[in-house]
Amino acid sequence: MDLWGGWTQEELDRYLEASQIRQRAIERVTNVVGTYNDLRMRIFSKHPACKCVSVSSEWCQIVQSVCRCDDDDLVINRSKVHKSLLMQHVRLPSLGGKVALVPWADMLNHSCKVDAFLDYDKSSQGVVFSTDEAYEPGEQVFISYGKKSNGELLLSYGFAPREGTTLEIPLRSQCYPIQITGWPLELMAYAYLAISPPSMSGQFVEMAAAASNKSTTKKDLRYSEIEEEALQFILDTCEASISKYNKFLQILRRRLRDIRSGELKALTIFNGFRKFFK
Numbered sequence: 001m002d003l004w005g006g007w008t009q010e011e012l013d014r015y016l017e018a019s020q021i022r023q024r025a026i027e028r029v030t031n032v033v034g035t036y037n038d039l040r041m042r043i044f045s046k047h048p049a050c051k052c053v054s055v056s057s058e059w060c061q062i063v064q065s066v067c068r069c070d071d072d073d074l075v076i077n078r079s080k081v082h083k084s085l086l087m088q089h090v091r092l093p094s095l096g097g098k099v100a101l102v103p104w105a106d107m108l109n110h111s112c113k114v115d116a117f118l119d120y121d122k123s124s125q126g127v128v129f130s131t132d133e134a135y136e137p138g139e140q141v142f143i144s145y146g147k148k149s150n151g152e153l154l155l156s157y158g159f160a161p162r163e164g165t166t167l168e169i170p171l172r173s174q175c176y177p178i179q180i181t182g183w184p185l186e187l188m189a190y191a192y193l194a195i196s197p198p199s200m201s202g203q204f205v206e207m208a209a210a211a212s213n214k215s216t217t218k219k220d221l222r223y224s225e226i227e228e229e230a231l232q233f234i235l236d237t238c239e240a241s242i243s244k245y246n247k248f249l250q251i252l253r254r255r256l257r258d259i260r261s262g263e264l265k266a267l268t269i270f271n272g273f274r275k276f277f278k
C-alpha cells in the first residue's frame, strides 16, 4: 500500500520507527481516504456523472492506491494545478494568520537559516517580502516555511535540507525540533515547565507562553535554580528517543565489534611475525 510520497508501510516501519512523522503520515493518509470515502458515499454513488476533482497529485495518488478506485473516478484538474503553481496560499502573520492568494509566492524555496516570510504591509497596502539576509545580485532569495524539523519538511514538502539537520524530540503532546548546533528556547521553556515545583507557579504562564512559541519578547528564559534539572530532562528525553532505534544501534555496535576484533587479529599476526624475525 502506498502511503505518502510513495512510502510503503514497510518503509515507514523500518525507517521511521521512532519518528513522530510515521504517525502523522498515517494520519494524513487516513484523513484523505476518509474524505474520499465520505464524498463517494454522499455524492458520487448517487450522481455517477460527478467526478472527484483534485488539484493535488499526491491526494489522487493516495486515493488511487488505497481506495483502489479507477482512474476515471478521479480527475486532476490540470488548469487548477497550473494556477496553484503561481498563486500560493499564504498566511499573513500581521493579519492574524488570514490566508491570501499571492502570485508567484510559490516560487520561493525554504532555508533553515532565515526567518523571513511574506506579510501584509499597511503603508503600501500589499503583501511584501523583506529579506533578513543580505543577498548578492543573482543569488537565490529564501523564505522560511516555518521552524520545522527535517521530518516535517519531508512529510509536507518532500525534501529534507542537508544544512541545519534537526531531530524531533517528542515530549508528551508537543514536538520540538532540535538542531545539531543547539535546541530552541521553546524546548527549554517546556523542560522548565515540566520539572518546575508548585512553588514556581508564578512563572508557569511565562513558561507556557514561551514553550508554545507565543512570547517573542523574551529571548533568554533562565531559572538558575532548576536549570540543571531541566537540562537533565532534555538529555533523558533525547536518549530515550534515540534508544527506540535499537535495531540500528545494535547493527552499529556489532559492526564496530567486528572491525575491532578484525584489527586485533591482524595485530596478533603482525606481532607474531615481529617475534619470528627478532
Ligand SMILES: C[S@@+](CC[C@H](N)C(=O)[O-])C[C@H]1O[C@@H](n2cnc3c(N)ncnc32)[C@H](O)[C@@H]1O
Binding pocket: 105, 106, 107, 108, 109, 110, 111, 156, 157, 158, 159, 161
Ligand atoms: C513552494 S515550492 C518552491 C518552488 C519550487 N522549488 C519550484 O521550483 O517550483 C515548494 C517545493 O520546492 C522544493 N523546495 C523548497 N525549498 C527547498 C530546499 N531548501 N531544498 C530542496 N527542495 C526545496 C520542494 O520540492 C517543495 O515541495
